[in-house]
Amino acid sequence: MFEILGITSQALFGQLLIGLINGAFYAMLSLGLAVIFGMLNIINFTHGALYMIGAFVAWMLLNYLGVGYWWALVISPIVTGALGVLIERFMLSRLRDLDHLYGLLLTFGLALIFEGLFRQKFGSSGLPYRPPAELTGGTNLGFMFLPNYRAWVISFSLVVCLGTWYAIEHTRLGSYLRAATENPALVQAFGINVSRMITLTYGFGVGLAALAGVLAAPIYQVNPLMGSNIIIVVFAVVVIGGMGSILGSIITGFALGVAEGLTKVFYPEASSTVIFVIMAIVLLIRPTGLFGRSS
Amino acid sequence: MDKSAMLKVSGLQAWYGESHILHGVDIEVRQGEVVTLLGRNGAGKTTTIKSIMGMVAEREGSISFNGHETINWPSNRIAKAGIAICPEERGIFSSLNVEENLLLPPTVQPGGLSVEEIFTLFPNLKERITSQGTKLSGGEQQMLAIGRILRTGARLLLLDEPTEGLAPVIIQQISRTISRLKEAGFTILLVEQNFRFAATVADRYYVMEGGKVIDEIDNAHLEQHVDKLNEYLGV
Numbered sequence: 001m002f003e004i005l006g007i008t009s010q011a012l013f014g015q016l017l018i019g020l021i022n023g024a025f026y027a028m029l030s031l032g033l034a035v036i037f038g039m040l041n042i043i044n045f046t047h048g049a050l051y052m053i054g055a056f057v058a059w060m061l062l063n064y065l066g067v068g069y070w071w072a073l074v075i076s077p078i079v080t081g082a083l084g085v086l087i088e089r090f091m092l093s094r095l096r097d098l099d100h101l102y103g104l105l106l107t108f109g110l111a112l113i114f115e116g117l118f119r120q121k122f123g124s125s126g127l128p129y130r131p132p133a134e135l136t137g138g139t140n141l142g143f144m145f146l147p148n149y150r151a152w153v154i155s156f157s158l159v160v161c162l163g164t165w166y167a168i169e170h171t172r173l174g175s176y177l178r179a180a181t182e183n184p185a186l187v188q189a190f191g192i193n194v195s196r197m198i199t200l201t202y203g204f205g206v207g208l209a210a211l212a213g214v215l216a217a218p219i220y221q222v223n224p225l226m227g228s229n230i231i232i233v234v235f236a237v238v239v240i241g242g243m244g245s246i247l248g249s250i251i252t253g254f255a256l257g258v259a260e261g262l263t264k265v266f267y268p269e270a271s272s273t274v275i276f277v278i279m280a281i282v283l284l285i286r287p288t289g290l291f292g293r294s295s
Numbered sequence: 296m297d298k299s300a301m302l303k304v305s306g307l308q309a310w311y312g313e314s315h316i317l318h319g320v321d322i323e324v325r326q327g328e329v330v331t332l333l334g335r336n337g338a339g340k341t342t343t344i345k346s347i348m349g350m351v352a353e354r355e356g357s358i359s360f361n362g363h364e365t366i367n368w369p370s371n372r373i374a375k376a377g378i379a380i381c382p383e384e385r386g387i388f389s390s391l392n393v394e395e396n397l398l399l400p401p402t403v404q405p406g407g408l409s410v411e412e413i414f415t416l417f418p419n420l421k422e423r424i425t426s427q428g429t430k431l432s433g434g435e436q437q438m439l440a441i442g443r444i445l446r447t448g449a450r451l452l453l454l455d456e457p458t459e460g461l462a463p464v465i466i467q468q469i470s471r472t473i474s475r476l477k478e479a480g481f482t483i484l485l486v487e488q489n490f491r492f493a494a495t496v497a498d499r500y501y502v503m504e505g506g507k508v509i510d511e512i513d514n515a516h517l518e519q520h521v522d523k524l525n526e527y528l529g530v
Binding site for chain 2: 172175176178179181182183185186187188189190191192193194
C-alpha cells in the first residue's frame with residue numbers, strides 16, 4: 001500500500017480499474033458505431049438499445065432456457081446481430097439516398113420503442129445476472145484487489161477490439177469495407193455485392209454492441225435504461241476519436257474511461273462531465289477528432 | 296447478331312435524374328477488337344460505358360454481352376460476367392495501399408494476369424507497393440487502375456480516358472500496354488478525346504455527339520476522314 005497526494009493505492013487503482021472497465025464498454029460500443037458510420041454514414045442512435053437487448057438476451061437465455069454465460073457470449077451477438085440485419089434490410093436501406101437526418105430520426109425512434117417495450121415487460125429497477133462460476137473471486141495484487149470477472153472483461157474487450165481493427169485494416173474483407181466507404185459504386189462494379197456487405201456490416205456492428213451488453217450484464221444490472229445511460233458518452237467518445245476511425249474509437253474509448261476514473265479519484269465533482277469537457281476542447285482544436293481525417 | 300460480336304448495344308438511353316443523357320446509342324464490339332468512342336465533352340461517352348457497366352441507375356434499350364441481355368443486371372453481376380471498368384477519375388482508393396488497390400477486384404474468371412505479370416507491364420507499381428494509392432503520380436495511378444482490372448480475368452475492358460492529364464512519355468507507355476493487351480486477346484472499349492493516342496491502338500471509332508453515335512470510322516480509312524474527325528472533335 002502507498003499513497004499519492006493523500007490517496008491510497010487501493011482507491012487509485014480501484015478507480016483506474018473501474019475506468020478501464022467503462023473504457024472497455026466505451027471502446028466496444030464506439031467501435032460498432034464507427035464501423036456503422038464509416039460504411040453506412042448513419043449515426044446509429046439504436047446502438048445503446050441494442051447493447052441493452054444484448055444483455056437482456058443473455059438474461060433471458062439464462063432464466064428461460066437455462067443457457068449460461070459462455071453460450072450467451074456467442075448466441076446473444078448472433079441473435080441481436082440478426083435483429084440488426086432486419087433493421088438494415090427493411091428500414092435503413094430505404095433511407096440510403098436521403099439526408100443523414102432521416103437515419104438518425106429512425107434509429108432514435110427505434111431506440112425509444114425498444115426501451116419502451118423492455119420497460120413495459122421487465123420494469124426499470126434492473127435484473128441481476130451473476131458472473132460465471134469460473135470468473136468469481138479475485139486476485140490480490142498487493143497494491144489492489146483485482147476481481148477476476150473485471151480482468152476478463154478488460155482483456156476480452158481488448159482482444160475483440162484489436163481483432164476487429166486488424167480485420168478491417170489488414171484483411172481482404174477489410175479492404176472491401178474501406179474501399180466501399182470511399183466509393184461504393186465502383187466497388188460494386190468490381191463484382192462485390194456492396195448492398196449485402198452493408199447489411200452484414202451493420203449486423204456485425206450491432207453484434208459488437210450485444211457482446212458488450214453480455215459482458216456488462218454481470219457488472220451492472222440488466223436494465224432497460226442501461227443503453228440510454230451509456231450512449232451519450234459513447235457518442236462523445238466517437239466524436240473525440242474521429243467519426244468513422246476504428247483505431248481512434250478503441251484508443252479513445254479506453255483512454256476516456258481511464259480519464260473518467262482518475263477524475264473520480266482526484267476531483268469527483270467533475271467525473272460525470274470530464275468527457276464532455278474533453279470533447280469540447282478537442283472539437284475546438286481538431287474538429288475532425290483526434291484520429292479523424294478531414295474529408 | 297454477328298457471331299463474333301462480344302458486346303452489342305442497341306437503342307441505349309440513360310438518365311441522371313431529370314437529365315436525359317443518352318438518346319439511343321448503337322455500338323458493337325467484336326472479340327479481340329479495340330474500339331474507341333470519340334467525341335467532345337458532354338457527348339455521352341462516359342455515360343455509355345457506365346451504362347454498359349450497370350453504373351447508371353436509369354437506363355433503357357438493349358446491352359447484350361456474349362449473348363446475355365444485361366440491361367437490367369446490377370453492376371456486380373455484370374462484372375462477374377467478364378466486363379471490367381477503369382473509370383475516368385481512376386478510382387484509386389486513398390484508404391488502401393498500392394497492393395490492396397491492386398488486389399481489390401475479385402477474380403471473376405480464370406485467365407487473368409498474375410500480379411507478377413502486372414508488375415512486368417508496370418514496374419513502377421512494384422517499387423511503390425506499400426505506398427498509399429492516392430500518393431502515386433497521375434501516371435502511376437493510371438497504371439494501377441488498369442493493372443488491377445487485368446487480374447480479374449475479365450475479357451472486355453472499358454477504359455475511360457486513360458491518357459487524361461498524363462505526360463507524353465506515360466501516354467506512350469499506356470499505348471504500348473493496350474497494344475500488348477490486344478495481342479493477349481483482350482477486347483477493349485476505349486473512351487478518348489485524344490484522337491492521336493486512339494489512332495495508335497484502335498481498330499474502329501464511333502463518334503458521339505448529343506448522346507448518340509453520329510459516325511463510325513474504320514482504322515483502315517482513317518486517313519480519308521481526318522478532316523471530318525477534326526471537325527467532329529472541334530480540333
